[in-house]
Amino acid sequence: MNENQPKPVGNLNELTVEERELGAKPIGKLVPLYCLPLILGSFIVGFQLVVDCVILATGVSLEALAAIGILFPYFLIMAALYDFMGPGGAALITFEMGKGNFDKARKACANSILYCFVICAVIAILSYIFKDAVIWGLGASEELYADAVAFLNIFLAFFPFMTTGVVVYFCARAAGKPLMSAVFNIIPPILAMVIEYYVVFGLGFGIEASALCAIVALCPNMLLLLWFLFSKGNMHLKASDFKVDWGIIRQISVLGFPSCTLQLFYAIVMVFAANILASLGASVEHYAAYSIIDAYIYYFLTFIVFGFGLGIQPIVSFNYTRSHARTFQTLKITYVAGIVTLVVFTGLLYIGMDGITGLLGVLNATPGYEEYLGKAIGLYIWGIPVLTITTTTAFFLQAAERAWPATLIIFVRAFVFTVPMLYIMTGIMGIDGLWVAFPMAEVLSAVFALAVLRWQIKKIKAEGEVERIAEEAAAVAAAEAPEPQAE
Numbered sequence: 085m086n087e088n089q090p091k092p093v094g095n096l097n098e099l100t101v102e103e104r105e106l107g108a109k110p111i112g113k114l115v116p117l118y119c120l121p122l123i124l125g126s127f128i129v130g131f132q133l134v135v136d137c138v139i140l141a142t143g144v145s146l147e148a149l150a151a152i153g154i155l156f157p158y159f160l161i162m163a164a165l166y167d168f169m170g171p172g173g174a175a176l177i178t179f180e181m182g183k184g185n186f187d188k189a190r191k192a193c194a195n196s197i198l199y200c201f202v203i204c205a206v207i208a209i210l211s212y213i214f215k216d217a218v219i220w221g222l223g224a225s226e227e228l229y230a231d232a233v234a235f236l237n238i239f240l241a242f243f244p245f246m247t248t249g250v251v252v253y254f255c256a257r258a259a260g261k262p263l264m265s266a267v268f269n270i271i272p273p274i275l276a277m278v279i280e281y282y283v284v285f286g287l288g289f290g291i292e293a294s295a296l297c298a299i300v301a302l303c304p305n306m307l308l309l310l311w312f313l314f315s316k317g318n319m320h321l322k323a324s325d326f327k328v329d330w331g332i333i334r335q336i337s338v339l340g341f342p343s344c345t346l347q348l349f350y351a352i353v354m355v356f357a358a359n360i361l362a363s364l365g366a367s368v369e370h371y372a373a374y375s376i377i378d379a380y381i382y383y384f385l386t387f388i389v390f391g392f393g394l395g396i397q398p399i400v401s402f403n404y405t406r407s408h409a410r411t412f413q414t415l416k417i418t419y420v421a422g423i424v425t426l427v428v429f430t431g432l433l434y435i436g437m438d439g440i441t442g443l444l445g446v447l448n449a450t451p452g453y454e455e456y457l458g459k460a461i462g463l464y465i466w467g468i469p470v471l472t473i474t475t476t477t478a479f480f481l482q483a484a485e486r487a488w489p490a491t492l493i494i495f496v497r498a499f500v501f502t503v504p505m506l507y508i509m510t511g512i513m514g515i516d517g518l519w520v521a522f523p524m525a526e527v528l529s530a531v532f533a534l535a536v537l538r539w540q541i542k543k544i545k546a547e548g549e550v551e552r553i554a555e556e557a558a559a560v561a562a563a564e565a566p567e568p569q570a571e
Contacts, residue, residue, distance in 0.1 A: 107402055111413045115421070119395030122257070123425075125269030126391040129301060130384035132273040136280060136297050137380040143284040146372050148291040151231035153375020154224045154358055158239065159298075159383070160351035161207070162247050164344045169200040170254030171397055172340020175483055176332070177258040178401045186318040188332070193255045193312065194325035195332045200251045204244035212240050223358030227368055231291045238295035242303060249305030256308045258398055259319045268305050276300035342482040342490030343394070346475065349498035354378060356503050357518060364515055369453055373460050377519070381461060385429060385468045392422040392472065393479030400483035408544060415480050422476055426469035433465060460519045467523025473530040477537045484544070489536050497529035 109117075140149045173196025180189040211218055219232045256265040280297040283289040289296075312321040357378070361370060396418050403410040437458050474497055481490035502525040509517030509524070 107406055111399070111410055111417060114399050115396060115414060115417050118257075118399055119392055119418070119421070121263060121266030122269070122395040123388055123391030125266050125273075126387035128270045128273045130387035132277050132297065132301055133380055134384050135277045136294050137376060139280055139284050140291065140294060141376075144290050144293070145231075146368055147227050148231045148294070150368050150371035150375050151224070151228040151235060151291060152294060153371060153379045154219075154222050154228055155232055155235060155239075156375070156379035156383075157222060157351040157354050158211075158236075158243075159379070160347045160354065162204075162243065164347035164351065165200060165204060165207075166247050166250035166254070167347055167394075168340040168344030169196045169336060170251045170340070171343045171394060171479075171482065172196065172336040172338070173251065174254040174258035175339045175397060175401045175485075176335050177255060178398045181259070181318075181402075189259075190319060190321055190325045191327075191329055191332050192336065193259070193319065194321050195329055196251055196255060196336055197248060197309070198326055198328065199333055199336065201244050201248045204247045208240045208243040211236070211243075222355060223362045225362065225368075225371070228371065235291050235295050238292055239298065242299045245306060246299060246302035249302050249308075252308045252312075253305040254394075256311060259312075261311065264311070265308065268308055272304040273301040338487050339482065339485070342478050342487050342494060345491055345494045346478060349494055353498050353502050353506075357506055360506060360510055360518065361515065364510065366515060369456075370515055373457050374518070376457065377461055377464050381433070381465060382468070385426065385465070386471065386475075388429065389422065389426060389468070389472050389475050390479075392418050392425075393475045396476075397479055397483040400480055401485075404484045411484065412541070415476070418476050418480075419473065422472035423469050426472050430465050430468055434462065437461065460516070463516070463519035464522055467526035470523070470526045470530045474526070474533045477533040481537070481540060484540075486540055489540050493529070493533045493536055496532055497525065501525040501528045501532075
């Protein structure tokens with residue numbers, strides 16, 4: 085049988101394709117089911133980053149905190165890679181499962197995992213060989229160099245395992261195990277926070293504790309691979325599934341490229357921003373403020389934003405070829421829920437600003453630094469709820485197999501709006517312009533994303549109408565065809 089032809093669903097809860105929850109359960113129930121575990125896990129992972137920030141600020145040094153901000157593009161590259169192979173592989177897995185084609189779904193899963201590990205291993209090795217060039221190229225200063233080296237020595241050794249673990253997590257969610265996956269996404273970050281606190285305040289570790297925290301938080305996701313290897317269901321992986329299939333890798337790449345570029349392009353933006361700081365003669369305090377805002381607060385809040393966008397992808401992928409009404413309803417619900425959630429979080433951040441800046445400024449003796457940090461955070465974070473529109477739209481289009489419009493939205497956000505705005509606003513306001521440029525770019529990006537979405541929805545509806553007419557014509561032709569004559 086051709087692998088692209090639908091096959092019987094087999095023993096997946098002994099249900100037909102039409103009876104599966106992705107195609108039958110009300111959208112209002114599906115969105116919380118698939119988004120909340122991911123958002124909760126994302127919240128815990130993001131909160132773990134905040135705790136890491138506080139521990140570095142209170143137990144290590146301001147230089148260590150600033151060094152994390154300079155090296156944060158590595159976290160974004162890691163996120164770009166697992167958002168490349170993870171959602172790309174997950175979308176293909178869900179799409180093939182929706183057709184009952186579990187052979188190709190398993191191959192998509194195995195190739196996603198293999199693809200990610202090999203690329204990450206190459207990046208880790210090259211980064212270690214050219215470590216000095218990387219550190220200076222990211223905009224580091226003499227004061228931050230030693231901490232940057234200490235962090236990368238540990239971080240790079242586990243880079244392939246951390247990144248691939250998240251890909252395994254996405255594959256498990258797509259294979260119908262959202263709750264089991266959530267356990268592995270929630271418990272390790274909690275454990276990581278406890279361990280980091282102990283090794284810093286109990287054992288006297290420095291910035292190395294931050295690298296250890298990331299390893300403990302992400303590597304356990306690799307254990308989900310055991311479910312694929314030893315389960316008795318349709319997604320039980322065999323050795324033959326890991327054979328490289330360039331056609332499947334190409335599909336994964338096309339489907340995953342938009343979410344990958346969301347992180348990758350922002351990593352490039354951060355390098356621009358760090359080098360702008362260097363050109364303006366920024367102090368360690370300015371670097372630390374940049375680290376707190378962009379590497380911790382921004383990332384914490386965007387974990388929640390991405391939780392909505394990534395959470396709905398299996399729903400959109402499964403229903404896109406079956407029901408446009410269910411697909412568009414998913415997007416509307418997610419817009420409202422995402423924006424409201426982020427408004428609440430940013431509001432709480434404003435309310436607790438004094439406590440946050442006091443805690444993060446504890447190692448800094450510069451008069452007025454806490455007030456400056458609070459001002460910078462206040463200027464920056466109001467754009468985060470607006471980011472929900474841009475990312476949700478991009479993830480929606482990606483799941484609907486419209487990769488290039490999704491990529492266009494992300495490219496325009498980074499290079500048409502954010503980078504030029506950074507240069508314009510810092511030229512007008514100096515370093516303070518950095519904090520204003522980002523939210524202004526988010527507003528412009530959201531407007532552009534909605535314009536692209538409107539254009540794509542018109543195309544989707546037009547294509548659906550053409551398909552409906554073709555099906556009706558085929559049905560009429562079949563009905564009018566003469567019956568075979570009996571011999």
